[in-house]
Amino acid sequence: MGKRLGILLNVVGIGLVMMIMALYGCGNNSVSTVGPAEPFYISGTPNTTAIVGQLYTFTPSISGVDTSNLTFSITTVSPSTLPAWLNFNPQNGTLSGTPASSDVGLISGIVISVSNGTVNESLPAFNLTVTVTGSTGSSGGTGL
Amino acid sequence: MASSFFLFVDVDYPLSCDTIATLYLIKRACCKSVFMKSFISQASSIQKTAMRPVVFHCIALWLVLLMNAAFANAAEFPNAISLQGFTGLLNTPNAEVTEEGTVNALYSNQIEPQWRDLAPHEDNYLFSVGFFSFAEFGGRLTNVPAVSIRDLSANVKIKIPFIPRGFYLPDIALGMQDVGGGSKHFQTKYIVASEELWRFRFSLGAGTGPDRMKGVFGGAEFKAFDWFYLIGENDGKDTNVGARLVAPELFGYPLGLQISAKTSLDYRPGNTQFGLGFQFPLGNEHLDRSPLPEKANEVKQTSSETKITAGSLPNESEKMAQAPSAAPAVVTGKGSAPGADLQRVREKLTTEGFENVRVGTNGGSLLVVEYENNRYNHNELDGLGIVIGIVVDTLPGEYETFRVIVKKQDIAVLELSAPFSDFRAFLHDAGKYRELNEHLRITENVGKDEGVDYLVGPSNSSWLDSSLVVYPGLKTFVATEVGTFDYLLSAKLDYFFNAWKGAVVNARWDIPVAWSENFDNGKAFRSDRAGSQLDRLMLFQAIKVVPGLMVNLGGGMIVPDYHGTLNEVMWTPSDGAHRFTIKQAYATSSDVQDLPQKRETYLGSYRYYFSPLNLSFKVTVGRFFDNDEGFRLDMKRFFGDTALSVYYANSQTTFRDRVQIGGVMIALPLTPRRDMKPGILQLKGYDDWSYAQETKIVAPGESNTVSTSTGVDPVLPYNLERVFYNRDRLNEPYIREHLLRLREVYRAYGQ
Numbered sequence: 001m002g003k004r005l006g007i008l009l010n011v012v013g014i015g016l017v018m019m020i021m022a023l024y025g026c027g028n029n030s031v032s033t034v035g036p037a038e039p040f041y042i043s044g045t046p047n048t049t050a051i052v053g054q055l056y057t058f059t060p061s062i063s064g065v066d067t068s069n070l071t072f073s074i075t076t077v078s079p080s081t082l083p084a085w086l087n088f089n090p091q092n093g094t095l096s097g098t099p100a101s102s103d104v105g106l107i108s109g110i111v112i113s114v115s116n117g118t119v120n121e122s123l124p125a126f127n128l129t130v131t132v133t134g135s136t137g138s139s140g141g142t143g144l
Numbered sequence: 145m146a147s148s149f150f151l152f153v154d155v156d157y158p159l160s161c162d163t164i165a166t167l168y169l170i171k172r173a174c175c176k177s178v179f180m181k182s183f184i185s186q187a188s189s190i191q192k193t194a195m196r197p198v199v200f201h202c203i204a205l206w207l208v209l210l211m212n213a214a215f216a217n218a219a220e221f222p223n224a225i226s227l228q229g230f231t232g233l234l235n236t237p238n239a240e241v242t243e244e245g246t247v248n249a250l251y252s253n254q255i256e257p258q259w260r261d262l263a264p265h266e267d268n269y270l271f272s273v274g275f276f277s278f279a280e281f282g283g284r285l286t287n288v289p290a291v292s293i294r295d296l297s298a299n300v301k302i303k304i305p306f307i308p309r310g311f312y313l314p315d316i317a318l319g320m321q322d323v324g325g326g327s328k329h330f331q332t333k334y335i336v337a338s339e340e341l342w343r344f345r346f347s348l349g350a351g352t353g354p355d356r357m358k359g360v361f362g363g364a365e366f367k368a369f370d371w372f373y374l375i376g377e378n379d380g381k382d383t384n385v386g387a388r389l390v391a392p393e394l395f396g397y398p399l400g401l402q403i404s405a406k407t408s409l410d411y412r413p414g415n416t417q418f419g420l421g422f423q424f425p426l427g428n429e430h431l432d433r434s435p436l437p438e439k440a441n442e443v444k445q446t447s448s449e450t451k452i453t454a455g456s457l458p459n460e461s462e463k464m465a466q467a468p469s470a471a472p473a474v475v476t477g478k479g480s481a482p483g484a485d486l487q488r489v490r491e492k493l494t495t496e497g498f499e500n501v502r503v504g505t506n507g508g509s510l511l512v513v514e515y516e517n518n519r520y521n522h523n524e525l526d527g528l529g530i531v532i533g534i535v536v537d538t539l540p541g542e543y544e545t546f547r548v549i550v551k552k553q554d555i556a557v558l559e560l561s562a563p564f565s566d567f568r569a570f571l572h573d574a575g576k577y578r579e580l581n582e583h584l585r586i587t588e589n590v591g592k593d594e595g596v597d598y599l600v601g602p603s604n605s606s607w608l609d610s611s612l613v614v615y616p617g618l619k620t621f622v623a624t625e626v627g628t629f630d631y632l633l634s635a636k637l638d639y640f641f642n643a644w645k646g647a648v649v650n651a652r653w654d655i656p657v658a659w660s661e662n663f664d665n666g667k668a669f670r671s672d673r674a675g676s677q678l679d680r681l682m683l684f685q686a687i688k689v690v691p692g693l694m695v696n697l698g699g700g701m702i703v704p705d706y707h708g709t710l711n712e713v714m715w716t717p718s719d720g721a722h723r724f725t726i727k728q729a730y731a732t733s734s735d736v737q738d739l740p741q742k743r744e745t746y747l748g749s750y751r752y753y754f755s756p757l758n759l760s761f762k763v764t765v766g767r768f769f770d771n772d773e774g775f776r777l778d779m780k781r782f783f784g785d786t787a788l789s790v791y792y793a794n795s796q797t798t799f800r801d802r803v804q805i806g807g808v809m810i811a812l813p814l815t816p817r818r819d820m821k822p823g824i825l826q827l828k829g830y831d832d833w834s835y836a837q838e839t840k841i842v843a844p845g846e847s848n849t850v851s852t853s854t855g856v857d858p859v860l861p862y863n864l865e866r867v868f869y870n871r872d873r874l875n876e877p878y879i880r881e882h883l884l885r886l887r888e889v890y891r892a893y894g895q
Binding site: 048049051052053054078101102104105106108127129131132133134135136137138139140144 | 294296615616617618619620621622623624625626662666667668669670671702703737739769799801833834835836837838839847848849850851856858859860
C-alpha cells in the first residue's frame, strides 16, 4: 500500500513539475512567449569618478532565471543626454569612454535600466564626476 | 676659478691659457700617483674613453681647490637643497635639515634613472622648508613630457636632536622621500649620518630604494671657498660628482642663491645636469626667544637688526643696567599742566592714525590710554609699540602706573599695565627688558575706570570709517593630466564699513585678471573660473560677552549664490594658551544648479599655543562647509609675521566617500608695515593673505583626484582670530616673547 502510494505521489509530482516547466518555458520545451516573465535583477556599483585620459567603464551585473532578450537603456538629468565621450551599449548595459580635458565636469542623475519588454529594473541613480588627478591650491588658505 | 668651475661642468668650455697649463701639470703629477692611477683605472673600467678627460679635470680641479682652501672661512657648512629636494649632496641626503624658518627652492633638469633612456628632458621643481631646527618638509613637482609623467611628491626629514657636536659624534637624520600619494616614483626611506672634518663633510647612509639609495650610499662635500663646494657621492645606483656655488645674500637682502652642477660617472659621464635655486627666510623673529639687550648708545635700527641670539643675557643685562641710557626724548616740560600733557598725547596718537583714542588719569598715579590700531597691520604689537613710545616720550614720568588698553572695532580686547618708569626705561634701554617683563601685567579682563577721568574731546572715532583691502586671489591646479601648472589670478576688492561698535558691513568683489589656457572656454577648468562678481555681502556683529569669550555673528551672502548665517563663538581662558571655538554656518543656494543646495556646518575646535616656538596645534571636528563630516589637524608656526601651516583632514563626503587631504599653507601680510591712515576710505593690502596647496592622500595605485571641498573651515576675513586676536597672537605668552618688537617698531617708525 505504502509503495503504491509513493509511486502515485511521484507520478503526480513529476507531472506537476513538467506542467510548470511547460507553462513557464523551462526545460527542453521551446521558449514560451506567453505568461508572466521570469524575475531578473540588475546590480553593480559604478565608479563615480572618471579621470581625464583614462578609460572609464562600468557594466552592470544581471542575475535571474532568464537574462536573454534584455534591453538596456540609460537616462541622465544633467546634461539631458550622454556626453559624446561616454558610450552606452544597450546590449549589455556597459558604460564606457575616455574623457578629454574638455569633458571635466559633472554628469548627474545617471540611471541605467534593463527591460525584457515587460519588466523594468533600474540601478539607483548616480553622479559621474569627470576630473583630473593632481594637487590644488588656492588663496584664502583653506577658508573661503 | 670661474673657468675651473665651468671646466668641471662642461669639459668643452674654453679655458684660459694659464689655467690650462696649470691643470696640465697637475694632471701629469696626478697620473704618477698610485692612488690616482688606481682611481682612474677603476673609473676607466666603467667608461674608458669618455671618462678620462672628466676624471683628469676633476682631479685637477680638486687639487687646485685644495690649495685655495686655506683661504676659505672655517665656518660651518651651509645646508643646501639637493637635486632630490631634501638637504644633502647631489642625489643623497646628509644629516642636516633646512635652517629653521627658511625656505629653499630649486629647479633642476636632472633626468631620473627610470626615464633617462626614454626622455630627453625633465623638469623638477623642488622646495624644502625648515619647520623646526630638527625637521624639514619638502615637496617636488616633476614633469617628464616624453613619458607623460607629472608627479607631485613630498619629503620629510628629521634630524635626531640633542647630539652634541664634536669628533666621532656624527649628526644623524631619518627621512622619507615621496611620502604618500598614489604614484611612487621616488619613494625611499633612509637613515644617514654626517660628520665634519676640516673642510670636508662626510655622509654615510642606508636606504630602502628601490632605485636610488637602495642599500648603502654616501659621499663627501669639500668646502673650497665659503661660496664654492665640491661634491662626490655614490647614491646606490650611480657615482656622481659635482659642484655647488652658494651666495648667502644678494644685494644686501637675505636671499641666497644656489647653483649646482653634477654628472654621473656611470651613465654618460660628462653629461651635466644643473640645479638653480634660492633661499630666503620666512621671518626675522623666530630666534628672538631669549633676547639680548642692545647697546645703550645704539642708533636707530631697522627691523632686520633686531634678531637677538640666545646666550649671554645675564652678564650683558647687568652691564646694560649700569650703562647710561640714551637721552629720553621728553618733549613736554614738567611745569606744564597735566591736562595739557594728556591732550598732547591724544593729539599725537590721533595724528599718527590711531582711532577711538581715550586718555585719562585718576589724578596722578594712574595713566590710562585706550586706542585702536588700524594702521600698523603686520602685527598688533607694532601699534602697541608706537603708542607706548609716543606716550612715554611725551609725558613726564610723574605717573606710577601706565595702563594701555587695546581696542578692535571699538571693543576693548586687551590691557597691559606696568610702572610708567619701566616702560620708559625699556624704551630707551633694551637692557630693561627683564624688569618690564617682570612687572608687566597682561589681561583680557580689561579693568573698569576706577575713578579715571578721561579727556573730553575728539578721539578720532572709527565710526563710519571704511577700508578697501586689495589683494590677489590665486587658484592653481598642479601636476594634472592636462597641465603642469594651471593658474587663475584674480583681483579681490574687499570693502569693510564700520557701522557701529563691533559691526562691519563687508562686500567683496572678485575680478579674474589672468589665467592659464586650461581655464579657457571648453577647457578642463573652465567651470572653476567665474566671471567678475560680487562674491560676498555680509553684516557682522562682534560682541565681547565676558573677558575671554567673544561672539561673532554674520549674515548675508557668504559665497556666491549662498545666503545664510555664519557665526562663531571663541573662548580663550587664562593667558591665551588654550582656545576653544564653535562655528556654525547655514546657507542655501538660490541657484538650482548648485550642489549642495544647502550647507550646514557645525564645527568645534581646540587650539593650543606653545609660545617658545610660536607654534600652535589645532584640532577641528564636525561637519565642514561642504557637508562632509570628519576632523582636521593643523599645526601652525609663526616666523615673524609669516605663518606656515601643515594640515591633514579626514572626512566623509555626502556620497559616503572617505577622503584624506594633506596640505601646506603659508599666510603673510601683503601690505606695508605702516599702512595709510584710516579714515573715510583707507586703501591697503591684506594683512593675512594666505595660500594653501593640498592633495588627496590615497593608497598606492589609487588616483589622487583633485579636490577643493574637503575639510573646508569657513573662515572669512572678518573673523575673531584675525580681527580681534592679532592673527591668533594677542595672548600673554606671545607678547612676552616679543617685547623687543615694541621698542624696535617705535625706533623705526615712531621717532
